[in-house]
Amino acid sequence: MKWPWSRSTETRSSIADPVTAQLFGIATTATGDTITPETAESISACFASVQAIAETIGTLPLHLYRRKGEDREKxxxxxxxGVLHHQPNELQTALEFREQMTAAVLLRGNAYAEIHWDGAGNVEALTPIHPGRVTVLKLPSGRIAYDVNEDNGRVRRxxxxEVLHLKDRSENGITGRSRIQIARETIGLANAQQQHGGKTFANGARLSGVLQTPHQMTAESLQRLATSWRSQFTGTDNAGKTAILENGLTYQQVGMSLEDAQWIAAQQFSVEQVARIYRVPPTMIGDLRHGNFSNSVEMSRVFVTMTLRRWLxxxxxxxxxxxxxxxxxxxLFAEHSVEGLLRGDAKSRADFYASGIDAGWLLPSEARRLENLPTVEGIDHARQAADASPAPTV
Structure with a gap:
């Protein structure tokens, strides 16, 4: 099977026009940074949010059901x-395929996969196509076409x-909008804070200062002093060293420390901002400042009902x-099985099953099936017989 991509055509930082840049998945910000899906994922909160959604959807069972009267069967x-549940193509498992496609939608607003049909009109394979290679067109007939840039420079329509197209919220009904582009200022600020921290620690975990002397120095002595200072007192390995100054030199810091600038607080605020973009509970991406056992369990339920529902x-x-x-x-219809994410702890599941069996809308055999327990013949009839037997008289 031919694999449809080996390189990305999205990151072209030389494109200066913001409108043109956005067409290639590039968004510039007030901080001067160029925000692409790749730079966005370098921010841990963004990467964790995307992975929380993509990994979960990739691991959820996805079944194809057949309607059977008022009931259904797999x-x-x-x-x-088999394509949806086991292996969509020769190179990927179902988990890898759905995780990749979901992440593409979250980062780029669109995900594409070529549909391979067999002679009987059934889908035999799905092959993902990199979103940066696809141009979506609306034909005069009103139908949609997808032009794919190949490695040899040719365009294949x-x-x-022939295309499975997943998209985020759309303005034209044809292509989805990238959340990275929409929220590029938030992502750009988080990226700038991350770069600021890295550069600050690279310079000895201190903001800039000045060396002062009452004596006049030649260009050669200035260069020698600068080289000596950088080699001895910059970088994390040299942080905390005591500088020995001579010839009347004094050092004066001309800025605030990281603590004074509340850099750490700003980093934490960025985590909340990014989590808000993807509507992911902060506890799901490792922000446990306001988390405890009780609300973390509730946040897991909210993650399924409020975060995953749209993508499912x-x-x-x-x-x-x-x-x-x-x-x-x-x-026929496809549906994800999310019961496993909503089960909760053992006591909560036991109370849930007991209330369903007592109320009559759940059978003991169904409860055992939900717990992946082996079948017990006659368990439903035994329960029904116990319910039907008269209460002992006193």
Whole structure:
């Protein structure tokens, strides 16, 4: 199988025009930094937010179901089931494919995969295409075309029925908007703070100062002094050393320390800002300043219901639209299984199952199945018989 990319065409920092830059996935900020998906992911809070969503969706079971009256059953005999649940192409597992596609949407606003159909009209493989190689066009007929830049410089056109297209919120209904571009000032500020910290520590974990002397110095002596100072007192290895000055030299710091500038507090605020962009609870990306056992469990539930829901529905509806013919959509549908994320601790699960069994909307066999326990023949009938038996008289 031909792999569709080996390089990215997104990072072209020489493009000065902001509008043109955004077309290539590049966003400039007030700090002067150029923000791309790659630079955004260098910020730990951004990387953790993207990974929290992409990894979770990649590991969730994704099943293809067949409607059966008012009930449903897994369509394990359908070719699409294996593509979605096991292996979408020769080089990737289902986890790797869905994690990659989800991360592309989160960082770039769009994700594309070429659909390979067999002679019977079934999907036999899905191959991801790097978003930086794709140009989306609306044809006079109203349908969508995707021009893909190949390694040999040629452009290969794929039609709407040949591409699985996932997208974030859109303004034109055709392509999604990149959250990195929309929130580039927030990402740029976090990136600038990170660079500031790195450069400050590289210079000895102190802001700049001045060396003063009442004597006149030649250009040669100034150069020798600068070289000697940098070699002895800059860099983290030299932090904290005591400087020995001679010939009337004095050192005066002309700035604030990292603590005075509240740099650490600004870094923590950036974590909250980035988490807000992706609507990820801060506790999910390692910010436990306001976390405890009780609200961390609740935040896990919020993560499923408020954060993941949008992306899960995006996947399910895109599969129905792009991978199932119109007639098949009436019988088949894809759905993620999120019960495992909502189970909670053992006591909470036991109370949940007990209340469902007592109320009559859950069978003991179903509870055992949710816990991945082996089947016990007749367990439902035994429970029903126990419920139907009269209470002992006193």
């Amino acid at each position: 369509a394990t005999d359908h070719p699409l089931y 794929l039609l709407q029925d 529905v995006m996947w399910e509806q895109a599969i129905s639209r792009a991978l199932l013919p119109p007639l098949a959509r009436k019988q």
